Amino acid sequence: MSSKKKKKLSKTQQKYQSFAQAREPKRPVLMNCLKAFLVGGLICTVGQFFQWMYMTFFDFTEVSASNPTVASMIILAVILTGLGVYDHIAQWAGAGTIVPVTGFANTMASAAMEHRSEGYVLGVGGNMFKLSGPVITYGVFSAFVLAILRLIIEGLGGM
């Protein structure tokens, strides 16, 4: 908690914050990083296998092959999510499963499945993007701003 936020709290609240902070279990950062590295690396190696397949058996280049590769990884992740396997891996691997696109597909599929009981239109349709929405929103907005900036700089003769 930042010191700016802390000033707004009352004495008792400040006391509680330091009390809670002292008792919070220490995170095994190094171990978590190792797990994330192993699992994330493995997921990317599977992706590399798909990319290799698209490049050898279909006419894709290094850069254009990433498109169908991502789609294949998403299908794989959705199936694993449906079978309940992905969440078990995610509990162990942390960011190793959140950072690859498979994590994006996992949040969409799990949100869609979880809200089915609320109906197909408002439940599945309305909640599918509940967890993955921020990625799309911020991705699209930042891409828009950056593309405009780049065009302006190029127009002025830079880059």
Added chain:
Amino acid sequence: MEKFLLAFLVGGAICVIGQLLLDVLRLTPAHTTVTLVVAGAVLGALGLYEPLIQFAGAGASVPISSFGNALVTGALTEAERTGVVGVLTGIFEVTSAGISSAIIFAFLAALIFKPKG
């Protein structure tokens, strides 16, 4: 064969960055992915992400940061062809496969599977 090793190393390294954002900066998973997407978009706008994909293959294109890069790349290539309007029409051009397959298969999963756990 060395491509597989590069994909493993670079992809793993990007995931370690994500894990550090989670553990050291105490971000939520949503904040972590958003940060990486915006970082990917910035690298894409500077023209630095494409060389990384050429170098590491799926190690750079599977992490979510490539989503940001793909959005910027789509917008810029379309803008080259049709002018400023291309930024709007081209933004989803490259990521279309990812987004549409995610929607289609997530919906199918909701029809077929029952939530577990």
